Amino acid sequence: MSETNIRKAPGGGNAASIPLMGNKAEPTIFEFTKTHRKSSNLLNQGIEKIDIRSAVADKYLRDEPVNLVEVSERDMVAHFTRLSHRQYSVDLGAYPLGSCTMKYNPKFCDELASLGCFKNMHPGAPASAVQGWLKVMVDLEQILCEITGMSQATLQPAAGAQGELTGLLLMKAWHKDQDHRKSTIIIPDSAHGTNPASVTLGGYKVKTVGTNELGSVDLESLKSILNEDVAGIMLTNPNTLGLFEEDIVEVAQLIHSVNGLLYYDGANLNAILGKVRPGDMGFDIVHLNLHKTFATPHGGGGPGAGPVAVSERLIDYLPGPKPVLLDDGYYDFKIPSNSIGRIHSWHGNSLVLLRALGYILFHGPKGLENISEMAVLNANWLKKRLESTIPAAYDRPVMHEVVLSAQKLSKESGIKALDIAKALLDKGFHAPTVYFPLLVHEALMFEPTETESLDTLEELAESIDMIVEDGKKDLEAIKQLPKNTPVRRVDEALAARKLIATFDSIGD
Amino acid sequence: MPTFTPHTPEEIKQMLGFLGLDSISELYSHIPDSLKLGRQLAFQGLDSEFDVLSELSLTGETNINSAICFAGYGAYDRLIPAATKQLSARSEFVTAYTPYQPEVAQGVLQAIFEYQTFITRLYGTDIANASLYDGSSALVEAINIATSLRGSKKVVLSESIFHNYRQVADTFSKGTDTEIVTVKESDLIEDLERFIDSKTAAVVVQTPNRYGYLVDLEELSPTISKHGCLFIVVMDPIAASVLKPPGKIGADIVVGEGQPIGMPLSYGGPYLGLFSLREDLVRKLPGRLVGRTYDLDSKIAYVTTLRSREQDIRREKASSNVCTNQTLMAVTAAIQLSWLGTSGILKVAQNSFSAAHYLHSELHKHDFEFAYDKPFLWEFSLRFNQNIDKIIDAMLEEGFLAGVKVTEEFSKEEFLVVAATEKRTRSEIDSYVNALVKITR
Missing domain, CATH: 3.40.640.10 (Type I PLP-dependent aspartate aminotransferase-like (Major domain))
Known part of the structure; x- marks a missing residue:
């Protein structure tokens, strides 16, 4: 394939133009093994060897040593470096992936997370040894509460989904103490899959509220399912359609009228920093995704961090032990009086928390507002720029992301949302989220984030126009894309039908 | 105000113009005013990444990270190449x-x-x-x-x-x-x-x-x-x-x-x-x-x-x-497992085993009491007739993270769980034992 596109913006253009996205398959590390080849070297401890076999009975021990690999350091470094070349990342180009807030991850936060005074601390150290860590956690908690309009927070949850479940357990404990008998949680039909899954694990049943023609929670639908059995509602605002729920105050009143609680899924917080706060909208529980809004890197699928902030009436239920600042300026741990218990083995994804604090301090209040403003500007610009090619599912001003519907395009030309997504990979952009939210047909969900420039957005829009144009001329050709990526469309059905999940099961 | 947003003032104007808007605040005009914060968030930002690094380094230095780690309990101080x-x-x-x-x-x-x-x-x-x-x-x-x-x-x-x-x-x-x-x-x-x-x-x-x-x-x-x-x-x-x-x-x-x-x-x-x-x-x-x-x-x-x-x-x-x-x-x-390989992981296990058993035998020489007389790898429990939190604090003064305190669920008896890995040297172990002798006798 000899594409001659010259890249204009760093955000995209042509996958082949990304210098290192090689398409030569890389053998597994296990195929580099040679018996008796060694890589590791360990510290000279000056201690005489005490053989394990001499001191531990055979009944406990392996008959054969575990077979890992026998490779040289040089070969393993080359292997993992080559693997990294077969991987798209924020540092390579734009990731306009709706609902995931794949913004630029500042490099100084990497440096922060590698400071020995933080990184080398054992989590079982007494409070007196970790005053710095506890200060970081207390400071972050306070700022997150200010941003969300809540009273206190737990930093333990390791990801958004764990935060959701934590929030539901908080609800459950509170209702129990109030002698409320509740068994259902309401979620909108546009919700993330983690919401209903968390509801089930929280011991509740899901009731779904519909979306009206404007893309918001349908108040009539909500009223029709509302009763004393409702423990609460899980919402994100802006919602997963990128739209602000303008009736949120009325929703809050309705839910509170049956003694229910409002849970805020913070997936979309990037739109409203310093503008509107979940607490002021009436929410009682808020989880944040630090790996979205506060730019901690996604790591190929984690680690994240999902702190949960609550309003005054729930603070005694928060997980513990919880870092606190005492009157005398000393930091310590405290277990809240009605704590739901421990969520994480230790204190949460601490280094992720540290990065987020660094990011927030760097920006300051004005900088955080600027983040949201530019994120919203970018999304609205993209929506309007693309409206003649692929219109938005709901024609309203959007917040930080926009959901387009390729339904009409697909009917007329056969070009599916998936085809556009896959073809974009070939243009050097990461694909948008597709087929979500489920209620939008042929959904393409774009979230440009605030760190992409107008140049990049223009190139993205041009790429989409070009894909649609090409697809109208030759549908079959675009169904074959991508062609320039390390691999092409993969046989997912085969992977599931004939499961090979380890090197040892190849050829079984 | 430092930022990672790339927009120039001209671009912002151009983009707003494209949307038929005059100002950024109009992007939020559909949000009811009663909900808007209407003030700046109340916290102090810093001026640059250098300020952030310097301020948070100062905070970090109040952690006692020089203490030599004999704590384990699921989190081990191991060599990372x-x-x-x-x-x-x-x-x-x-x-x-x-x-x-x-x-x-x-x-x-x-x-x-x-x-x-x-x-x-x-x-x-x-x-x-x-x-x-x-x-x-x-x-x-x-x-x-x-x-x-x-x-x-x-x-x-x-x-x-x-x-x-x-x-x-x-x-x-x-x-x-x-x-x-x-x-x-x-x-x-x-x-x-x-x-x-x-x-x-x-x-x-x-x-x-x-x-x-x-x-x-x-x-x-x-x-x-x-x-x-x-x-x-x-x-x-x-x-x-x-x-x-x-x-x-x-x-x-x-x-x-x-x-x-x-x-x-x-x-x-x-x-x-x-x-x-x-x-x-x-x-x-x-x-x-x-x-x-x-x-x-x-x-x-x-x-x-x-x-x-x-x-x-x-x-x-x-x-x-x-x-x-x-x-x-x-x-x-x-x-890490590729780097260690078949022989390396065994060596990590063996070296940790040797270190912990050397520590065990040195403690034994000084008549410390072990909670269990059972085979172990690189971690074991000590019993004291003194307050274990105080021992941990005193050991910290001596430059050691002594271990992790655990409480037996049924007897409520407290132990100090101590670990030594392939990273602990003979001299560190000797000093640890000396310090423990000093503060408990």
Whole structure:
């Protein structure tokens, strides 16, 4: 394939133009093994060897040593470096992936997370040894509460989904103490899959509220399912359609009228920093995704961090032990009086928390507002720029992301949302989220984030126009894309039908 | 105000003009004014990355990070080579998204495939997932599989499992209505039958346990399988390189904390929840799984598979809500295990064993009292007739993190759990023993 596109913006253009996205398959590390080849070297401890076999009975021990690999350091470094070349990342180009807030991850936060005074601390150290860590956690908690309009927070949850479940357990404990008998949680039909899954694990049943023609929670639908059995509602605002729920105050009143609680899924917080706060909208529980809004890197699928902030009436239920600042300026741990218990083995994804604090301090209040403003500007610009090619599912001003519907395009030309997504990979952009939210047909969900420039957005829009144009001329050709990526469309059905999940099961 | 937004004032004007707007605030005009904050957020920002680094370094320096670490309890101070640090810090891995677009995510997907292979080899199991949050979340997911498979809600946990893991299991059991019964380990071994009934979904045991000593899994597995319960084992991954692989001696699900294979102590996270099981349980596997397949050109390709188990597809019927996991840590573990290799991991185990046994014998010479006289690897428990918190504080003054205090659930007796790894030298151990003698005598 000899594409001659010259890249204009760093955000995209042509996958082949990304210098290192090689398409030569890389053998597994296990195929580099040679018996008796060694890589590791360990510290000279000056201690005489005490053989394990001499001191531990055979009944406990392996008959054969575990077979890992026998490779040289040089070969393993080359292997993992080559693997990294077969991987798209924020540092390579734009990731306009709706609902995931794949913004630029500042490099100084990497440096922060590698400071020995933080990184080398054992989590079982007494409070007196970790005053710095506890200060970081207390400071972050306070700022997150200010941003969300809540009273206190737990930093333990390791990801958004764990935060959701934590929030539901908080609800459950509170209702129990109030002698409320509740068994259902309401979620909108546009919700993330983690919401209903968390509801089930929280011991509740899901009731779904519909979306009206404007893309918001349908108040009539909500009223029709509302009763004393409702423990609460899980919402994100802006919602997963990128739209602000303008009736949120009325929703809050309705839910509170049956003694229910409002849970805020913070997936979309990037739109409203310093503008509107979940607490002021009436929410009682808020989880944040630090790996979205506060730019901690996604790591190929984690680690994240999902702190949960609550309003005054729930603070005694928060997980513990919880870092606190005492009157005398000393930091310590405290277990809240009605704590739901421990969520994480230790204190949460601490280094992720540290990065987020660094990011927030760097920006300051004005900088955080600027983040949201530019994120919203970018999304609205993209929506309007693309409206003649692929219109938005709901024609309203959007917040930080926009959901387009390729339904009409697909009917007329056969070009599916998936085809556009896959073809974009070939243009050097990461694909948008597709087929979500489920209620939008042929959904393409774009979230440009605030760190992409107008140049990049223009190139993205041009790429989409070009894909649609090409697809109208030759549908079959675009169904074959991508062609320039390390691999092409993969046989997912085969992977599931004939499961090979380890090197040892190849050829079984 | 420092920023990472690239917009020039001209571009902002141009973009607003394109939208028919005059000002940025109009982007928010559809939000009811009554909801708007109407003031600046109340916290103090800093002026640059240099200010942030300098301010937070000052905060960090109030941590006592010079203390030599003899604490373990699931988080171990181990050697991490430059190769692991540098490869795992490659920004292609660090700044990648979840590999939902396999065409451009082969790097992470293949590294996870290799990770899954390593974990199954260590644990003697068939399938490992792409990671969970930490050791305790791996245990919770294992318990959830057992209760959902067996349709019963009772799970028996040995008292000798890390108490923080049990606390996490207790927390989440309130959502699933699981009854967690804690049993003294010696009672389990002497009379397991007494604690298992038709309602028991699983028995959970840890080896080496939280006091450091080894538990003979083969004494338990026949009875557990006779009753059709699942046998869940918690095991440290380095220990798994020398101990009988649990998956080969009756364990159905093996979980653990992956921190010791390549992750710094990091004040408790991000760590790595290791999770693996028997192949016939794979439909219940929580989280992501990477499988090998082919692309349109018949080239080998990797992809997340058996996706129909996962929350985004099964929604309220999913048996796990895990989405974001600890992928970067799993990639790090794959790198570290490749570097260590077959001989290196044994050497880590052997050197840690030698260090801990040397420490044990030196403490013995000074008549310190051990809580248990049982075989151990690199961690054991000391008994004192003094306040252990005070000993830990005094040892900190001497430059040592002395260990982790644990309380036996039933007797309420307190111990100091002490670990020595391949990173502890003879002189560090000698000084530790001297300091402990000094402050306790």
